[in-house]
Amino acid sequence: MHGTAPHPPARDRFGVHLLGLRDGTRHPVAPVVTRVAEETADRDVVRSVGDGVVDPAMHPSSLSGAESGPLAALPVGVLRLHFEGPAPGPPATVWRSVLGRALRGSVCITDQASCTGCLLRRTCAYPRLFEPDTPSREPPFGTSPPPPTPYSLCSEAAPGATHLQLRLFGGWAVGMTPLLLAVLSRAGKRGLGRERRCYVLTGVESLAATGHWQPWDSAELPNGLPTAPPCPARTEIILVSPLRLQRAGRILSAQEITARDFGLALLRRIQLLCWAHSEDTAPTPPLNALDELRLLRTDLHRQPGTRYSAHQRRNVPLDGPVGCLEFGGSGLSALWPWLWAGQWTQLGKGATQGLGVYRLQAAPDPASLP
DSSP states (O other), rough: TSSSOOOOBBOOTOBEEEEOOOSSEEEESSSOOOOOHSSOOOGGGGGGTTTTTTTTTTTTTTBOOOSSSTTTTSSSEEEEEEEEEEEOOOOOHHHHHHHHHHHHHHOSSSOOOOTOOOTTTOHHHHHHSOOOOOOSSSSSOOOOOOOOEEEEEEEETTTTEEEEEEESSHHHHHHHHHHHHHHHHHHHHHBBBTBBBBOOEEEEEOOOOOOEEEEEOOOOOOOOOOOOOOSSSOEEEEOOOOOEEEETTEEEETTTTHHHHHHHHHHHHHHHHHHHHHOOOOOOOOOGGGGEEEEEEEEEEEOOOEETTTTTTEEEEEEEEEEEEEESSSTHHHHHHHHHHHHHHHSSSGGGGSSOOOOEEOOOGGGGGO
16 A cells, blocks of 8 residues: 555546545535636637626726625625526526535435434535524624525526526635536536426636626636726616515515615625624624615516425415616615625525526616606
């Protein structure tokens, strides 16, 4: 044995160190990814697609990486995964279920039915991602809610391809990027949905400081968000996926949503993420500004949706309003950094599985409106 040189660790197609698991497969364990664009079958799929995720009128291209704002102390990584497969691609809710099953099957070595009481709970990737422990420090808003998961998903439809955004919150979750990429890649190949349709991961992009997507060909982990531009006098919020806000334990309809409902849910979402997944103190929310935030215009409609939960053995509602909200008022400036950050944190019930996704858009000149 002393005369035998150790074998170098195997690497997968993303250049990630691999380790044999109990099921005979290999899995990434080192948080290093090298030059995805050079090792994918089609480099064109990894190039920057479209004009980015930020309205150019809201975001000058000369902006640098995010160094301030409510998420300054929380490491954030945003990736876009390109899959080739049948259209339409699966929604984020399906990807979330597949990710949970595949991750648990890959990392669990105890075969316990539940993570409760497991001696490996504090170090195992599955409970830390899907069932995070409650921090010992005082929670924000004086309540004791379940901590939010350190990730969310967002699916995008595209001709001939499926794009899935993976948004990671906190240093630990960002460090798990290679593991999650490998799990999602393997799950896609095995097939999704009742028909087990196959989706092949062909490329990965990361969100650049300019607000555009760029090929993720660096050895560094994704981290940071674009810095918020100056606050406008008015802004439009385009709800891309259903928004499920609650008041007194009840889901609000499109007609019931107020500026305060939206702002309070956003402040709470960001504070809880920082409380659960950052070592620093959660930022102080500008609660007083909520009274001065004005909802100037609404153009919303209900988007239906359900999913079947095997755990609950019933259909779970995923419906909610989509469309446009226009905000203004003197409270907008104090809330502006939070509204900007919320484009990547999402908000409302079901944010982890792709709900509550929005983007900011420059509001039109009132004089041009009919």
